[in-house]
Amino acid sequence: GDSVTQMEGPVTLSEEAFLTINCTYTATGYPSLFWYVQYPGEGLQLLLKATKADDKGSNKGFEATYRKETTSFHLEKGSVQVSDSAVYFCAGEETSGSRLTFGEGTQLTVNP
């Protein structure tokens, strides 16, 4: 079945540092891909998404490009802030109307 793999965490950065969180997927087709963010004690919020190859999702300074050739959807941000500290989940949906498959989650801590 399909699976999503995230880089091992946790990740600790200083404010204004560059962020990359790796995500790769395994699927028989080309799933829609999502990044979600979870703040402590809360549910998940959609950060960005891409539904086909070469699509770039972006929101709040975060970006991720759907790379079919490397089956990846890495999350990047040029300059992180303390308020970006949270857990980030990569997720894929094999086919429209199926279900989400989540990666393991990556804890990001940004220090001032």
Add this chain to the structure above:
Amino acid sequence: GAVVSQHPSWVICKSGTSVKIECRSLDFQATTMFWYRQFPKQSLMLMATSNEGSKATYEQGVEKDKFLINHASLTLSTLTVTSAHPEDSSFYICSARVLVPNYGYTFGSGTRLTVV
């Protein structure tokens, strides 16, 4: 738009009692809802998928008699943890599939259940 309201946000109950968690779609009709369980510092584990008006589909290893899911309307799905035990203590999150205007999934804010 596409907001799911989940209540309660936290609950403490005694062993042997039942607890009901509600998820309401506030501004859209949710034909499909998902219930997840999340352990500390772990990812979300899908427990069941519920479709309005039909029986929920449970994932392997999830006791359907213990985790009762009802999706009787297009705006409300409930999860009842029956005869709760301390090992049921966890963070439970609901999610709904959104079709319009943008396809995707929206999540409730979660319920922290503690069984004492």
